[in-house]
Amino acid sequence: xxxxxxxxxxxxxxxxxxxxxxxxxxxxxxxxxxxxxxxxxxxxxxxxxxxxxxxxxxxxxxxxxxxxxxxxxxxxxxxxxxxxxxxxxxxxxxxxxxxxxxxxxxx
Amino acid sequence: xxxxxxxxxxxxxxxxxxxxxxxxxxxxxxxxxxxxxxxxxxxxxxxxxxxxxxxxxxxxxxxxxxxxxxxxxxxxxxxxxxxxxxxxxxxxxxxxxxxxxxxxxxx
DNA sequence: CGGCATCCGCTTAGATACTG
DNA sequence: CAGTATCTAAGCGGATGCCG
Numbered sequence: 001x002x003x004x005x006x007x008x009x010x011x012x013x014x015x016x017x018x019x020x021x022x023x024x025x026x027x028x029x030x031x032x033x034x035x036x037x038x039x040x041x042x043x044x045x046x047x048x049x050x051x052x053x054x055x056x057x058x059x060x061x062x063x064x065x066x067x068x069x070x071x072x073x074x075x076x077x078x079x080x081x082x083x084x085x086x087x088x089x090x091x092x093x094x095x096x097x098x099x100x101x102x103x104x105x106x107x
Numbered sequence: 108x109x110x111x112x113x114x115x116x117x118x119x120x121x122x123x124x125x126x127x128x129x130x131x132x133x134x135x136x137x138x139x140x141x142x143x144x145x146x147x148x149x150x151x152x153x154x155x156x157x158x159x160x161x162x163x164x165x166x167x168x169x170x171x172x173x174x175x176x177x178x179x180x181x182x183x184x185x186x187x188x189x190x191x192x193x194x195x196x197x198x199x200x201x202x203x204x205x206x207x208x209x210x211x212x213x214x
Numbered sequence: 215c216g217g218c219a220t221c222c223g224c225t226t227a228g229a230t231a232c233t234g
Numbered sequence: 235c236a237g238t239a240t241c242t243a244a245g246c247g248g249a250t251g252c253c254g
Contacts, residue, residue, distance in 0.1 A: 005197040037110075039228055041237095054203060054204060054208075054210075065235040088189075089116075094108050135216055217254090224246090231241105
């Protein structure tokens with residue numbers, strides 16, 4: 001079960017979705033734009049999963065055209081810190097990693 | 108590039124490998140046993156990738172039979188904290204997530 | 215023991231088209 | 235705008251066999 005959850009939070013897109021929601025509610029297409037490279041299909045599937053797991057809340061405004069807001073739930077908010085720690089780590093270590101790769105590939 | 112790194116840490120097995128190395132050097136087959144469900148092939152491939160990225164150090168002892176130790180590099184060690192934060196989060200929230208799923212599936 | 219090479223099925227995700 | 239449906243290829247990963 002813990003395994004299942006780690007597979008979830010360690011999923012390719014989950015990190016980006018959580019990070020994209022850190023400022024507050026975001027509409028569907030706005031998220032697509034924020035998460036470079038994600039397809040409509042993948043965003044939908046992953047958002048459904050996160051909603052099912054109680055990490056993301058979906059709010060439909062039945063206007064025309066329809067509007068849907070996604071935001072972190074309370075539990076989703078508690079995941080933000082660990083996720084952002086990872087993002088920060090990635091930012092600060094990109095140079096080191098690039099260097100390591102160059103050295104490795106050279107040998 | 109940051110994207111590439113996040114894909115790395117968000118990889119299915121990376122989190123487990125890093126976590127498995129937190130106590131110190133571990134031999135290949137010992138890791139296999141610690142990481143439930145990973146195949147030899149996947150462990151090898153992922154360890155190579157992490158070695159290339161400078162996160163894991165591989166030490167070969169040319170004895171018979173051969174012995175190979177894997178351990179976190181200094182940079183790999185700095186990734187431990189964020190990763191363990193995620194693991195801890197997964198542990199503390201498994202009940203909430205299970206509950207959320209039951210509620211979602213019921214509706 | 216700690217791999218690498220090959221084969222292969224099956225999931226996954228991207229592209230595309232369609233809808234309320 | 236925010237999806238759903240369908241198709242397809244690409245690759246992920248498991249199984250197996252062999253090797254130093």
